[in-house]
Amino acid sequence: MNRSKCQNFQRRTIPTGAETAPKWSFDHVRTGKALSLVDAPEETVRFLSNVRRKLEWGNAVRVVASDACLVTPDGVAVTIALGRQFGRQLGGELPTHPASATVFKDSGVIGVVGRNAAQASWKVVKSPGQILKTAIGQPEAVVWAALAFVRKAFGMPGFRHQSLVRIMTECMANCDNHSTLGRGDASFNFHAFHDKERDVVCFSFVDGGVGILRSLSVRLGEQFTLLFSPQKILSDAMHGKLRSRTHTRGRGRGLGSIRDAAVNRKTIRRLVVVANNAYFDGSGNTRRLPHTLKGTFIYWEICRSSMMKPAKR
Amino acid sequence: MITMKPHRIAVVEWSSLPGSRFVDDGERSGEQYRNDVLEPAYLAAREAGAVLEIDLDDVEGYATSFLEEAFGGLVRGHGQDVIGRLKFICEDDPLTIREVETYMLEASEV
Numbered sequence: 291m292n293r294s295k296c297q298n299f300q301r302r303t304i305p306t307g308a309e310t311a312p313k314w315s316f317d318h319v320r321t322g323k324a325l326s327l328v329d330a331p332e333e334t335v336r337f338l339s340n341v342r343r344k345l346e347w348g349n350a351v352r353v354v355a356s357d358a359c360l361v362t363p364d365g366v367a368v369t370i371a372l373g374r375q376f377g378r379q380l381g382g383e384l385p386t387h388p389a390s391a392t393v394f395k396d397s398g399v400i401g402v403v404g405r406n407a408a409q410a411s412w413k414v415v416k417s418p419g420q421i422l423k424t425a426i427g428q429p430e431a432v433v434w435a436a437l438a439f440v441r442k443a444f445g446m447p448g449f450r451h452q453s454l455v456r457i458m459t460e461c462m463a464n465c466d467n468h469s470t471l472g473r474g475d476a477s478f479n480f481h482a483f484h485d486k487e488r489d490v491v492c493f494s495f496v497d498g499g500v501g502i503l504r505s506l507s508v509r510l511g512e513q514f515t516l517l518f519s520p521q522k523i524l525s526d527a528m529h530g531k532l533r534s535r536t537h538t539r540g541r542g543r544g545l546g547s548i549r550d551a552a553v554n555r556k557t558i559r560r561l562v563v564v565a566n567n568a569y570f571d572g573s574g575n576t577r578r579l580p581h582t583l584k585g586t587f588i589y590w591e592i593c594r595s596s597m598m599k600p601a602k603r
Numbered sequence: 604m605i606t607m608k609p610h611r612i613a614v615v616e617w618s619s620l621p622g623s624r625f626v627d628d629g630e631r632s633g634e635q636y637r638n639d640v641l642e643p644a645y646l647a648a649r650e651a652g653a654v655l656e657i658d659l660d661d662v663e664g665y666a667t668s669f670l671e672e673a674f675g676g677l678v679r680g681h682g683q684d685v686i687g688r689l690k691f692i693c694e695d696d697p698l699t700i701r702e703v704e705t706y707m708l709e710a711s712e713v
Binding site for chain 1: 630631660695
């Protein structure tokens with residue numbers, strides 16, 4: 291694609307009339323038929339890669355999702371997270387497919403369909419979906435928010451879900467330790483969504499860091515990442531076979547414990563991890579993706595039957 | 604041989620939501636639990652020649668890093684005596700006991 295032609299064609303200015311008003315340029319980025327890292331990772335990562343490129347140029351992005359007929363909450367979550375990472379609210383068009391449009395609306399964003407750039411905005415609304423946190427620090431508050439969301443969704447006040455707490459803590463610790471290669475300015479998004487039809491709560495974790503594979507290449511050396519495929523490295527990390535970046539004894543178990551919850555304890559369902567250009571899921575499938583998702587994405591679902599009785603206290 | 608009445612602590616009395624590994628990682632870390640609660644209780648039990656029972660039930664959940672740092676860290680500090688002196692209770696999820704014991708055994712190696 292001719293970059294300059296694309297920018298010129300799609301650049302628009304908000305007609306505020308004020309000389310001092312900021313001028314925004316909008317780039318339209320069209321989703322494919324699917325916006326779902328879980329079900330269509332190749333297509334979705336390609337879309338996200340396009341959005342990121344536009345945002346890196348400093349433009350606002352207007353996502354055109356009208357063609358999408360397979361939209362899952364994780365696809366919406368990761369799109370919102372990308373916009374937030376660049377400090378931008380993404381605007382756009384809702385899918386014309388009714389079920390996909392519903393997922394968009396129920397995922398915590400609402401679309402305002404409009405050709406005018408000034409109208410093109412999504413805003414976060416109170417809905418069955420909830421963005422739990424984009425934050426640095428305060429992990430405890432995020433976990434409490436997630437527990438409250440799940441209890442409310444299932445109507446089980448006081449019930450617990452130990453794997454949810456474990457996975458969230460591991461995600462945040464992993465983000466803190468690795469996503470910025472130890473610089474410590476990590477940020478992340480958790481997104482929760484209650485799928486009433488299947489009666490499951492879907493969680494998406496997205497960090498905008500360097501990604502697990504990049505972190506490992508720094509730790510283990512570029513040669514290591516040249517010797518093995520990205521999907522093999524991610525799979526080994528998920529099996530707890532790689533030591534921690536910090537080389538401290540007893541470290542490097544976090545990702546393995548997330549897989550353990552899906553495969554051995556079976557307290558979560560449908561685990562999917564995308565890091566850089568590698569895909570891994572709880573069924574053991576791994577593959578290399580044609581485009582790179584900068585950062586790390588972890589998705590899982592929990593169901594009513596995995597809730598634990600309230601504490602005795 | 605340890606025969607006295609066991610000493611007993613429950614993690615939930617310290618926090619219902621234990622955190623991550625180090626104090627620097629945030630509140631209620633494994634390091635803080637080891638320093639504030641576990642190590643003093645272990646030393647008291649050892650002084651009395653008793654077993655230390657640790658109730659892991661009723662918390663919202665544990666991160667692996669919390670468990671490893673608290674219990675693996677205690678073994679790294681006090682050696683293999685810890686392994687024989689600690690007894691765990693976890694009706695919520697018995698696999699957690701096996702997990703903690705694995706961390707302690709691995710910490711005792713090398």
